[in-house]
Amino acid sequence: YQKHPHRTSEAAVQIEDDRTGMNVETLRRAFLDNLYYIQGKDLQLATPYDLYMALSYTVRDRLLQRWLHTQEVYLQQDVRSVCYLSAEYLLGRQLGNALINVGLYEQARAFLKEMNLDLRDLMEQEIEPGLGNGGLGRLAACFMDSLASLEIPAIGYGIRYEFGIFAQSIRDGWQVEQPDRWLRYGNPWEIPRPEYLVEVKFGGHTEGYIDPAGQYRVSWVNDRSVLGTPYDYPVPGYRNDTVNTLRLWSARATEDFNFQVFDSGDFARAVADKTYSENITKVLYPNDNTYQGRELRLEQQYFFVSCSLQDIIRRYLSYHSDFESFADKVTLQINDTHPSIGIAELMRLLVDEYLVGWDKAWQITRRVFAYTNHTLLSEALERWPVALFGNLLPRHLEIIYEINRRFLDEVRERFPEDEGRIARLSLIQEGSQKQVRMANLACVGSHAINGVAQLHTELLKKDVLADFYALWPEKFTNVTNGVTPRRFLLLSNPKLALLLSERIGQDWLKDLDQIGRIESLVADPAFRSAWQQIKDDNKRDLAEYILQFNQIEVDPDSLFDIQVKRFHEYKRQLLLAFFIVTLYNRLKRQPDLEIVPRTFIFGGKSAPGYAMAKLIIKFINSVARVVNSDPQVSRHLKVVFLANYNVSLAQRIYPACDLSEQISTAGKEASGTSNMKFALNGALTIGTLDGANIEIREKVGPDNFFLFGLTAQQVYDLKARGYNPRDYYDSNAELREVVDRISAGGFSGGDTNLFRPLLDSLLYRDDYLVFADYQAYIDCQEQVSQAFRDRERWLTMSILNSARMGYFSSDRSIREYSRNIWQSEPVPVEPESPAIRPA
Ligand code: CR1
Incomplete structure (x- = not known):
């Protein structure tokens, strides 16, 4: 052989x-x-x-x-490698x-x-591995693809959830969740590596002792432990010989787990305890951008981080005899605060297990860790009750207290008598229920902190992490997100990819800036008609899918107006729904009104415990039912809710879109990445000055982007002045008509209670300024309609959008991380033997 x-x-x-x-x-x-x-x-x-x-x-x-x-x-x-730690990887089909x-x-x-x-x-x-919630998990998957494509030595670490993000179905307009049994029929893309099994401890207490050299040390006497088995997934680079590894951990009960109970004859309990350990990697928490303070979640985080750090150290020590060059060989990126417990865990491993001195260990820790923040929403910032934390990880709590003591001494020296600052910076939030602030731990234990779009990074510096910025401005950098053109253009939109390659060659796949070369073809009639033809074909394909799964017939020639993303109030799916109701009202008032035919398409999951988001899904489906079944209106408008939005469905949707809805309240969406995928596939964007929208608009040009709404600063000022949504209701007749129709049960078969919580939240709070931006949005949508009437103009804008999206490749993001944060270099892998390369 x-x-x-x-x-x-x-x-x-x-x-x-x-x-x-x-x-x-x-x-x-x-x-x-x-x-x-x-x-x-x-x-x-x-x-x-x-x-x-x-x-x-x-x-x-x-x-x-x-x-x-x-x-x-x-x-x-003996390369320097990037270890990417992420609780989520939303891989999509392999x-x-x-x-x-x-x-x-x-x-x-x-x-x-x-x-x-x-x-x-x-x-x-x-069946796609849905091991993530949304943008954060998908970003990690794009980054893994880019790392391999750029030949950078890297390993991704995460959790092999037995159940990924739930499957969503819609029953009577409501979201219903079913478990995602993605491993049911076997998984050809993973290789278990039981030989690299590691043990992870939980609970118990700590004990001091004097080591043989007379040194005081601490040991952690745990009361239980769990085993982690790695499952390796190949991450092939695009058309090179690099294949990196994604290593996902699965929890298993220890063999000797409960022999005592077992021996005493209680077989059932021994097995129940075993199941309990294995619960750690059972299920992905289905929350996007909200923190859930469940103990099992902290167990998941600690479990995968401890497994990964032990694995990294094992690999390092197979080539080195001490930790002198650890920070030269390893860099650890933490994807949000979910893996931030790693900072305390690396300290514990170095100080307690490998007997490295505290100062040395701290120096190493700070050099290896870097932290990416993904959100400005305060409800998403992780904080663990000290009591819960101490029960689960008693030694880590001590270490965090010690880090904090030294850190606050340093702060006191630089800012004497500034107790307010001390209180804000402390890793521990005081109060009736003390909490460990994971973002503070991440900032203190990292040498670099980055946001994911320019505005986001600026707001981190100015607001959420302002005290850390005052302390260490040099730690802060921005790395704007990106997406992989391999999956989100070549694989999702093969026809468009072929057209590009025919006209400009294939270099764009490795260097997305090359896509700019199609700009010179924008006036070429053959290219233009091919472009239009492809968009039409893709819309027809999606229309077929809609017919098959929703039994709704949509006109492929209508404007496909799409918002797909997680359901969250800040993303303002309601704003689009209000626009639809506005059009509905106009058509009911004036049946012969000439309007641009549109097909509105929604998709996305709500966290199962997020009642308001679920009610918004119900509302959209209710509007859909009324609109679609009214012959007077449905001649012009259709509303479609596509169930179970996931990566596979996204790949069908992006290529078929005319208008991409990126309408979050300014200052709330850290970056967004579907905004990039849509524009890359030739959709125009209607959006606020939020997240990466700002940079997209700069690149594609203001004439090729539909901008509306308050800026982050204006949002801030309005709230500071005292925002009263009622004023908008009182003074805006069309808005009032929308609210009143909902209120009167116009979309709930006369039931005036169903959507009451939704209307009350708008009329009395409207935290996300739906009312304040309503008129600007409606006006902007009018401009969209005007633009779509002129198909030639729209086509030009569509081509220019794709042509100018080169910057938003995740290859560019990864190059920036490599240069500015990781100091890592490509290590090309040469083919092992002369191989026949396909042309
Ligand atoms: C942000 O909401 C961003 C992704 C990836 C999300 C979204 O705007 O594009 O991260 N944040 O950076 C998140 O999930 C926990 O925070």
Whole structure:
């Protein structure tokens, strides 16, 4: 059995290894072989899922050689590696991405076609790993893709949730959640590595002792522990030989876990306790941008961070005998505060387990950690009650107190007699219920702190983290988010990708700035009509999906006006819903009114415990029902709610969009990333000056962006003056008509109570300024309609949007992290043996 077959020509097909060969004929043979020997089926018996599995194994086989070789190169060269710690990775389907990145997509399509099979159908079989909530988790997945594509040695660490983000269905207009049993039929993309098992301790107490050298030390006497098994996922770079690793931890009960109970005959309890340990990685908490102070959540965070740090240290010590060069070889990025307990854990490992002195350990810790903040919402900032924290992690609480004591001494020296400042900076929030502030821990324990868009970083400095900025301005940097053009253009919008490649070559896939070269084609009639044709085709495809899943017929020629993202009041799905009701009212008043036909498409999940967000979903579905069933109105307007919005569905939606809704209250959306994916696929944006919208508008040009609404500063000033939403209701007739119609039960079959909480929250608080921005939004939507009437103008704007999105590649974000925060360099991996590269 040849490990690295010499592949030189087509004639060598016979000896080409069935596990590595890239030739169409070899692939076909390997596919049938995997179908037979792994799935235990032949072509006659195979289900579509079997075929998907067989193809996945065929691709995985071809990744393995590069994967192992990449890891060998990293070890041999003792490279500096980026360890990305994230509680979430919203990966999306793996097969298509892997085919594209290893360069097998066309071959796979070809041999399947010969067998009368359709590659896209097979890809549709995959249940996506939904191990994240929204933008934060998807960003981590884009970053993993870019790291590998840029040949940067990196490893992602996270949690292998047995149940990812729940599946959403809509019943009677309400969101209903079902568990996401994504592992049910097996997962070809992971390799368990039980040999790298680690133990994680919980609970108990600490004890001081004097070591043989006469030093006072502390040991943690835990009362239980859990084992972590790593599952490795390959992360192939785009068309290179790098395959990095995503290592996700799964919890298992320790073998000797409860022998005492077991011996005493209580078998059921021994097993129940075992189940309890395994609960740690059972389920992803389905909250986006809200913190949930559940003990199990802290257990999850500590579990995966401890596993990861132990793993990092094990790997480091296999090549080094002390920690002198640890900070040269390792850099740890924490994705929001979820992994920030790592700062205390690394201190504990160094000081207690490896007997490094405190000062040295602290120096190392601060050099390796860097913290990305993703939110300005105060309700999303993690704070753990000291009592809960101390019960679960008694030693970490002591360490945090010690870090805090030293830190506050330092602050007192720089700002004498400023107790207010001390109170704000302290890692511990005093009060009736003391709390550990994880963002403060992250700031103190990191050498770099970054926001995810310019405005966001400025607001961090000015507001949320102002005291830390005053202390260490040099720690703060901005890294504006980005998205991978491989998944979100090449894979999602193959027709547009092909057009680009035909006209400007394929360089844009590795260097998205190259997409700017289509700007010179904006007046080229053939290019323009191809562009329009592709948008129309993509809209028709989505219309078919809508017909199939929602039984609603939509006009592919209408303006596709889309808002897909998590449901949250600050994202203001209600504002768009109010616009729809406004149009409805106008049409009811004046049935012959000429309006631009629109198809409004919503999608997104609400946290199961977020009653207001769930009521907003119900409201949108209620508006949809009334609008769609009213022949007078539905000639012009359709409203569609697509259930179970996820990465796979997003990939269908972005290419079919005309208008992307990015309408959050200014100062609330840290960055947004769907704004980037939409514009990259040629949608125009209607949006506020919030998050990355600001930078998108700068790049695409103000003429190609529909701007409306209050700025972050104006929002702040208005609230400071005292905002009274009632004034807007009283003075704006159309707004009043919207509110009154809802209030009268116009969308609830006469029920005047159903949407009362929603209206009350607007009339009496309106925290997110829906009323204050209503008129500006309606006016701006009028400009959108005018622009859409002139199809040639719209087409130009669409092309210019895509052409100018080069900056928003996650490759650019990762280059910035590498240069400004990680000081990491690419380490190219050379092919191990001469390989035949597909053209
Ligand atoms: C932000 O809300 C941003 C992503 C990725 C989210 C969104 O605007 O694009 O992060 N924040 O940076 C979040 O989930 C916990 O905070």
